[in-house]
């Protein structure tokens with residue numbers, strides 16, 4: 001995955017259990033905010049309820065106002081634990097300690113990727129594979145059983161909800177999208193009506209618009225009225241596309257790389273073949 | 286606001302999502318909720334971004350999904366539910382309730398969480 005997403009992460013525990021004094025409320029809140037905004041996962045531990053105790057093979061920075069001296073490092077099952085006393089430290093200094101542990105241990109730097117990707121609502125999905133056919137970036141794939149899946153989340157183009165517009169069942173969510181129902185809000189009757197009138201973005205593009213644009217300057221120089229008409233038609237089409245891009249909230253660079261009709265047909269064919277090879281029935285295309 | 290209302294459990298695992306990489310959850314709501322959690326005596330997990338954990342198929346999500354009771358403070362329940370499912374760890378709606386910081390005011394969310402403080406004494 002991009003951004004080293006599959007590398008181990010450093011978790012942080014704010015330890016306030018036996019052998020440590022409680023943090024001051026303002027210090028705790030400030031520290032939580034600072035660590036989370038830097039991308040660190042934090043567990044508050046007061047009564048040893050097990051919240052920080054999972055031995056999941058990640059590394060853990062345990063911060064606390066410890067009453068006694070602590071070893072700098074310990075092992076808890078498969079988890080490497082780095083222990084630091086934050087008595088008298090500001091939130092900024094404590095975050096600095098955590099950053100130091102992370103870089104010394106060679107663990108992944110948090111952040112660096114806005115987690116933007118489609119999420120499928122399988123209560124609605126009919127496995128029609130239109131999303132897989134439409135997306136040229138291989139975000140979608142099919143499981144061994146021929147079921148649609150989001151497989152390459154980090155291939156998705158940030159802030160682009162285009163495939164959710166293609167899904168005929170309103171089954172694709174982008175949890176970080178601004179508007180419903182794509183953000184995961186309940187689906188209203190109006191949403192379904194709107195989706196029923198869904199435009200086929202790629203058919204509208206028709207696959208020739210960019211070639212036409214490339215030829216445009218030559219045509220503009222033409223003295224033949226027929227070609228001037230074509231040029232006017234192209235302008236009109238561009239205007240419609242710009243409006244469509246605005247309406248659908250698709251970033252310009254993504255809009256410029258949407259698949260052509262031929263590409264969609266080729267992907268649909270291969271999706272159907274994959275699905276047929278697996279379950280013998282083939283996806284509904 | 287709850288997916289499974291009235292989920293009374295003696296020890297519910299609380300998971301707070303900061304939605305750190307986007308501005309869709311109002312800052313004042315997520316701060317007010319975090320401040321109340323932080324001022325309580327509750328143990329909790331705070332994640333910078335549950336979406337990222339879903340993309341990573343993070344094992345911690347499996348752990349949350351396996352809890353006898355969990356309260357997830359994040360965004361739309363439909364989004365959270367399918368994020369867990371997409372990672373391969375479906376949530377049991379009988380055991381998990383999801384509170385939505387995109388829609389609910391902080392006070393309403395805090396009212397739901399703080400009674401849990403008494404059960405964790």
Ligand code: SF4
Pocket residue numbers: 120124125126127128129130131132148166167168169170171172
């Ligand atoms: S387009 Fe929608 S209904 Fe069809 S497979 Fe994709 S998510 Fe499912």
Ligand code: SF4
Pocket residue numbers: 175176302303304305307310333334335336337359360361364365368
């Ligand atoms: S689960 Fe919701 S609140 Fe959490 S990061 Fe994703 S979109 Fe934001």
